[in-house]
Amino acid sequence: MPISPTSKPLLAQRRSVVLALGLALAASATFAQAPAASVSTGATTYPTKPIKLIVPFPAGGGGDTLARLVMLRAAKELGQPIVVENIGGAGGNVGSAAAAKAPADGYTLLYGTNGTHAINHAIYKSAGFNPQRDFEPVTQLTRIAAMVVVRPTLGVNSMAELTKLLKASPGKYTFGSAGNGTTSHLAGEIYKSRAGLAVVHIPYRGGAQAMTDLMGGQVDLMIEVMPNAAPQARGGRVKPLAVSTATRVAGWTEIPTIAESGLPGFDVSAWDAIFVPAGTPRPIVNQLNAAIHKALADPELKAQLQSRGAEVAPGTPDELGKHIAASLTLWGDAVKRSGASVD
Numbered sequence: 001m002p003i004s005p006t007s008k009p010l011l012a013q014r015r016s017v018v019l020a021l022g023l024a025l026a027a028s029a030t031f032a033q034a035p036a037a038s039v040s041t042g043a044t045t046y047p048t049k050p051i052k053l054i055v056p057f058p059a060g061g062g063g064d065t066l067a068r069l070v071m072l073r074a075a076k077e078l079g080q081p082i083v084v085e086n087i088g089g090a091g092g093n094v095g096s097a098a099a100a101k102a103p104a105d106g107y108t109l110l111y112g113t114n115g116t117h118a119i120n121h122a123i124y125k126s127a128g129f130n131p132q133r134d135f136e137p138v139t140q141l142t143r144i145a146a147m148v149v150v151r152p153t154l155g156v157n158s159m160a161e162l163t164k165l166l167k168a169s170p171g172k173y174t175f176g177s178a179g180n181g182t183t184s185h186l187a188g189e190i191y192k193s194r195a196g197l198a199v200v201h202i203p204y205r206g207g208a209q210a211m212t213d214l215m216g217g218q219v220d221l222m223i224e225v226m227p228n229a230a231p232q233a234r235g236g237r238v239k240p241l242a243v244s245t246a247t248r249v250a251g252w253t254e255i256p257t258i259a260e261s262g263l264p265g266f267d268v269s270a271w272d273a274i275f276v277p278a279g280t281p282r283p284i285v286n287q288l289n290a291a292i293h294k295a296l297a298d299p300e301l302k303a304q305l306q307s308r309g310a311e312v313a314p315g316t317p318d319e320l321g322k323h324i325a326a327s328l329t330l331w332g333d334a335v336k337r338s339g340a341s342v343d
Contacts, residue, residue: 002319003285005178011316012216012292015277043114046283046284047107048080049080050080050081050082050107051078051080051081051107051109052083052105052108053071053085054098054108054109055062055067055068055086055109055110055111056088056089056093056094056095056098056110056111056116057206058086058205058206058209058307059084059086060206060208061178061207061208061211061228062144062224062225062226062227062308063111063207063225063227064084064177065242065253066141066206066227066272069086069305070141070142070301070305071109071111071292073095073295073298074292075296076295077292078287078288079274080157082109088119089179089205090127090128090177090179091115091178091185092182093120093128093183094128095110096112096129096130097127099275100134100135100278101277102278104276104281105280106280106285106288108231109138109274109275110135110271110274110276111272112131112274113271113272114183114272115182115270117152117275117324117327117328118324118331119182120181121328121332122328122332122335122336123180123341124180124183124258128180129157131324131328132324134278135272135275136279136280137275138273138274138276138285138289138292138313138322139288139292139293139314139320140273140314140319141272141273141313142271142272142305142309142310142311144225144269144309145243145245145249145310146183147223147224147230147233147240147252148162148221148244148249148258148268149214149222149229149232149233149239150220151213151215151217151219151239153217154221157239157241158241159241159256159258159262159263160199162241163195166195166197166198166199167196170197173220173221174201174219174220174221175199175202175220175223176202176204176205176210176213176219176221177204177222177224178207178225178228179274180209183225183268183270184223185201185203186225186268186318186331187249189230189339190266190268190338191223191258191337193338193339195262199220199221202219202305207228208228209238211224211229211232211238215232215237215238223244223268225270226243226249226308226310227308229309230252230307240255241255242255242258242261244256244257244261244266244267245268246266249309251309253290258318259261262284269270271313271323271324273320274292276288286317289317293314296312309333
């Protein structure tokens with residue numbers, strides 16, 4: 001049975017474009033689902049019908065790609081299809097707030113990130129939901145590197161050359177992001193702050209639209225999560241200069257880190273996870289956790305994720321809860337240091 005998307009059309013702040021990444025497999029692939037273990041909740045057994053997964057970003061971006069890859073495999077373990085609903089806007093706040101209001105019955109899941117559940121609560125006056133009070137954590141999925149990518153016609157071949165170019169013409173160049181409060185926004189702000197640059201931020205309503213404009217030359221650079229950036233870099237449509245993590249990324253070891261390219265100590269990575277509305281019965285949370293863990297243990301899926309710069313990092317619901325608390329402090333401090341804010 002398929003995992004099937006029902007995306008809502010959204011306008012980017014500068015362009016109404018949607019990037020169709022080569023991951024149609026996650027939206028259209030079909031497979032025979034084997035019966036999975038189920039739990040009884042009162043008079044019923046879970047799950048008995050399709051499950052909705054809200055991805056709070058437009059279809060085709062890095063987060064949407066990872067969510068579909070993992071949950072396509074998890075649907076097989078659960079024995080029911082998972083239907084993806086893309087609700088983008090405000091750096092993931094719109095879709096996350098919608099998920100928080102859903103019934104706590106296990107049939108609405110949320111794909112969340114360090115953006116939706118940490119950064120946004122420092123960068124927005126009101127995100128529209130509380131990441132700790134309004135959700136039950138299920139499991140972390142991955143840790144994700146970001147990649148500095150530029151339009152091929154920019155004329156630079158290294159981070160040192162990029163920084164020199166940007167310093168020479170304050171305010172002339174632009175960096176795109178997946179939206180205010182997203183990892184790509186904050187990573188760009190941290191780079192600007194650390195290097196002493198004046199670069200214009202162009203926020204979009206998702207990484208897919210921003211990447212399309214980067215490839216088309218409408219923006220000059222991005223520091224984008226690798227699930228969105230890596231396929232375009234491999235295809236030669238954008239030029240990769242560095243990765244944002246403290247160490248080089250497996251499968252991309254020829255690309256240096258920002259830290260070794262002139263900004264020592266630079267270390268920014270993203271993460272993603274699955275949540276359910278607060279009050280969802282713990283047996284359902286545990287069943288979802290087990291199904292997703294089985295999916296993440298699949299060697300083929302792990303290889304697919306690694307090729308996109310995502311390292312598998314499953315854990316317990318309680319571990320994810322503690323991680324959220326720590327991330328709120330970590331990213332909150334980073335926002336204050338960078339001076340990033342929503343206009």
